[in-house]
Amino acid sequence: MKKKLLPLALAAAVLAGTMAGCGSSSAASSAAHNTAAPAASSSSSAASSTPSAENVTLNFAIWDSNQEKGLRKIADNFEAANPGIKIKINVTGWSDYWTMLEAGATGGSLPDVFWMHSNEIYRYGSNGMLLDLTDRISKSDKFKLSDYPDQLSKIYNISGKQYAVPKDYDTIGLWYNKTLFDKAGLKYPDETWTWDTLYNAAKKLTKNGVYGILTPLHNQEGFYNFIYQNNGKVISDDKKKSGYDDPATIQAMEYYTKFIREKLSPQIFGDKERAEAMENGLCAMGFFGSWNLSGFAENQYMAKNFDVTVLPQGKTRATIFNGLGNAISANTKHPEEAWRFVEYLSTKEAQEEQAKLGVAISAYNGAADLWVSSNKTFHVKSFIDMVKYAVIRPYSNKTTAWEDRAYETLKPCFTGKQTVKQACQNTAKQMNEALAAE
Known part of the structure; x- marks a missing residue:
């Protein structure tokens, strides 16, 4: 999520990966970047026993520019x-990604291969797209398919039909500025933190024009995250x-x-x-x-001053x-070639390569540790530690x-215009x- 020292570089990176999940607003885009193709190993599972009879170019659409470099190597x-x-x-x-897909679906010109998200899978999968x-x-x-977490595979299954193969997974962490903690004389956050610890630390860190959180x-x-930590729900089971x-x-x-109301956080x-x-x-x-990792690591300010840990605990962990x-x-127009590519992206080889490159936490069972070892700047194992809850x-x-x-309906309580x-x-x-209209 950040490629340079300038503030906008970090901003662009966060924008690029916001939904990675994944993670919910606009994202930065960048042009496709080509690198020299490495020699293929004779044992590579990318090898095909039935080479394409003609030269085919597949359009592969993604929304996160931070992942492009690693995916280019895999491609x-x-x-x-x-x-x-x-x-x-x-x-x-x-934001433009889904506008692009909608236009492509309407005009019959969707990319050959593209990322799908839980927010949109039913719309595209149930309408023959x-x-x-x-x-x-x-x-x-x-x-x-059993090589992947069942929870993720089910997202892309509609009425018994599988419309996508999981690529990666993500969790949310508490990022903190070590320099500001040191200046405040506070211990860094860890797995012992609760909502009260977070609140008290935010109060102590809020001073001299700096917000605690x-x-x-x-x-x-x-x-x-906080709704589920409090045993609440966004939607019923x-x-x-x-x-x-x-x-x-x-x-x-x-x-x-409360952090905003008490001016411990900016609006x-x-x-x-x-x-x-x-x-x-x-x-x-x-x-x-977690999808911010590669961008945060490349940003000198973030790499020097920040680290990450698990989220604090409420009534439960979540x-x-x-x-x-x-x-x-x-x-x-190229279903077999497109499938060959998606099939390769789903192999242990490609998934482990994605993890080693730090692209994202590979969804393939057992590949997460490779993602952790890909980065020595932050304590990224925290993201994996949280998967169990x-x-x-x-x-x-x-x-x-x-x-x-x-x-829109929640914004008034963030601005103080409504309870x-x-x-x-x-x-x-x-x-x-x-929901009733669904």
Whole structure:
């Protein structure tokens, strides 16, 4: 999420990976970057026994520019073993990404291969826009769906049909400015921290124009985590009812917004501003997803001053767990070549390479440790340690119908124009209407 020293570099990086999950607003984009293709190993599982009969270029669409460099290397490995197939990686920022896909779906020109998210899988999968991969997966001798966490695979399964293969997963961590902690004479946060510890530290760190913490209007990298730490819910288990009017949810939102009300956190609503607040030393603590790793590590200010640990504990421990999937357009002119590429991306070889390159926490079972060892700058094992109590990111058949509007209905309690209870009740009302319409 950050490529240079300038504040905007960090901002662009956060924007690029915000949903990685994954993680919920706009994202920065960058042009595809080509590197020299390495020689293919004779034992590489990228090798194909049936080379493409003609030269084919597959358009591969993603939304995170931080992952492009690593994915380019993986694509090069695939190309070297499949000389008839070229991979063109197209990076489009998060918001524009879905606009691009919608236009492509309407015009019948979706990318051949592209990332899919839990918010949008039902819309695309249930409307004939994605290639059904069920039979291809069952016949593959290069990987099995059981190689991936069942929670993630189920996200991309509709009525027994699999429309994407998990690519990675992510959790949310507490990032903290070690320099500011040292100046305040405070011990660094760790697994012993509770909500009270977090609050007390934020109060002590708020001084001399510095805020102790950043609690922005952000779901996946913010209040969702606290709702589940308080045994609340965003959506019911059967996905038919909102959980925003649950007393436990309201209590969690009261706690989360208290930092703003008491001026321990600035009022921030955009990802660009959220990133700058951390890089500029405005806030001593903040919540960001694991997908930010490569960008944070490349930013000199972040690398020098920051580290990350597990989220503090409320009534229970929880962090939001999500993952992306690789999908294929139902209308691609090259279904076999596209499948060959997705199949390779799903192999142990490619997934481990993704982890080693620090691209993202590979979803392939057992590959997470390689991602941890890929980075020595931060204590990134914290992200893996939280998986055992992680909660899958709230979703329904049409998540965006209620999730995007929730930002509008919740904003008044972040600005002090409405009580938290009122804002949560209004959010529950609109969400229940949207769920009833599904």
